[in-house]
Amino acid sequence: MRTARPSRPSQRTKRIATAIFVAAVAWAALTVEVKIENLPRLPSQLADIFVKMFFSPSPEWEYFGEAFGSMMESVQIAWLGTIIGAILSLPLAFFGAKNITSPLVSNAMRQLLNAIRAIPEILVAVVIFIPMVGLGAYAGMLAIGLHSVGTLGKLSAEVIEGINPGPVEAARAAGGRPLQIQRWGVLPQVLPEIIAFWLYRFEINIRASAILGAVGAGGVGEALVQSLIYRRYERAGMLIIVIIVVTILIDTASGWLRRRIIQGGGGAKPTDAALEDRAHLSMAVAGGAVGEAGGSETS
C-alpha cells in the first residue's frame, strides 16, 4: 500500500557525518592535555596585561615613531609580496581556467595552486625563504608572494571561467592569434574583478606580514614578540594600537577602491560584501557545491 506522502529522503549521510563529528569532538575534548586549571586565572591575567598595555603606565608614546616605522615595513612587505603573487598568479590562472585550456591542464594547475595554498606563509618563510635568503624582510616578502599565488591563481581562474564567450569568438573571428585572443577577448573582461582580488589579498597580507616577524621575517611582528616576551607591555600596547589603526585605515581605503573598480563600468554592481564573500566563499565552497549562495576569504 502506497502512502500519500513521498518517503523520507535517506538520512544516511547525515547520520554518518553526525557520528564522525561527535566522535571527533569527543576524542579531542577527552584526550587533549590542556591545563584547564589555568583557565580561571585567565580573566584576571588578561585584565592585568590589558591595563599594563593601555592604561598604567599608558602606552609608550615616545615609542610611536619606531612602532609606526616597523608597521610600515610590514605594509611594504605585504605590498611587494602581493605584487609578486599577482604577477606570478595571472598567467597561471589562465592555465587553470577550464574554458581556456584543456581539462587535463586546468585540473593539474588547480591542484598545483591548491598545494601552494596548503602551506601557511609563516611555514613557507621558516622552511624555504629564511634558509635561502636569510632573516629579514626579504624572506617575508617572498613567503607572502609565494603563498598568495595559490589563492590568487584559484580565484582568478574562477573569474576567467565566468567570462562571456562573445568577445573571445569575435577576437577569433577577426583572426586573432591565441595570445591576442586572451589579451583582447578575455583580459578586459576579467581585469577589474581580478584587480579587486589583488587588493583584497593585499589587505589579508598586511595581517600576515604583521606576524611574520615572529619568526624573524621582518616587519612589526619582531618588535611585538620581543615586547611580549620581555613583558614591555607599554610598548606592546603602542604596537597593537598602531597595527589596528593602520590595518583598519588601509582596509577602508582598499575596500572603497575595490568598490570603485568593480562598479566603475556602470555594469553589474556586486556589493563589497558580495565580493568579499565571494573571495572567502569560493574558498569555502571549493568545488562549487553552494555556488554563489548567500552572495559568495581568506584568507
Added chain:
Amino acid sequence: MTAATAPRSARPSRPPRSLVGPVALVIFAAITWWAASEEFGLNFDVPRLFSNLTRGAGILAEFWPPEFGVVPRTIGPMLETVQMAIIASLIGCALALPIAFLASRVTSPNFATYLIDRGILSVVRALPDVLYALIFVAALSIGPLPGILALILFNIAVVAKLLSETVDGVDPGPIEAARASGANRLLTVRWAVLPQVLPNYVAYSLYAFELNIRASAVLGIVGAGGIGNLINEYRRFFQYDRLAVVVIEIFVLVIIVEWVSIWLRRKLV
C-alpha cells in the same frame, strides 16, 4: 528651425578621456617605489633577488632526503594540532552564531547593539591569530590552551563576519510572516532566519575548520601548542631533514581535511 541641422557624423563622438586610470597608475608606481626603494623601503632589486635565490638553493638540498625516523616523535604534536583545531572550531563557531545575528541589521535588536558588535568584530579581525596566541601565552604560559583560545577568537572573526553578511541578505518574507503571527524577536530569528542561513553557517564553519588546521600548525612556533613547537626546535638546530618530515605531514593533513570538508559540504549543503 528648418533645415540647418549639422550633419551628424556616422560615429558617436569619443567620450572624454578619464583621468582615473593614469592617476591610479601613478599612485601605484609611487607606492611601489616607496616600498622597494633603498632609503624608505626594503631595498628590493631583481638581480640581487635572483643571486640570493640561486645561492640559497643549495640549502634547500639539505631537506632531502627527509629523516623519516622522527615520525613517531611527530605524531603526538600532530594530533594535538588537530585537537586544538576541533575544539576551537566547535566553541568558536557556536559563539559566532549569536554574534553574527547581533551584527546584522536584519536581526540586531537595535542600532547601538549593531554598531558596537560590528566595531568589536572589526577590531578583532584587524589583529592576526598569532598575536592573540602571543598574548594568551603571556597570560597562561605555553601549551595548547592559549592556542585554542587564540583560534576561538579567530573563528569568531571569520564566521561571524561571513554569516552576518548572509543574514543581511535573507528573504524578508518569512520574517514578516513570523512577526505577523506574533513571534517575538528570538522566535523570529529561530524560525524565520536561522533555517535560511543554516546551510551557509555549516559551510562557513567547515571552512573555518580548514583554516584552523593550518593556523594551529603554526601557532606552536610562538609556544601555543601543537606541531609548531617541533618546527621551532628543528629549525633552531638547522635539522632541515627533520623539518622536511613535519612539512610533509602538515601538507598531507591539510589536504585530507580539505577533501573531507569539501565532500561533507557537497553532501550537507
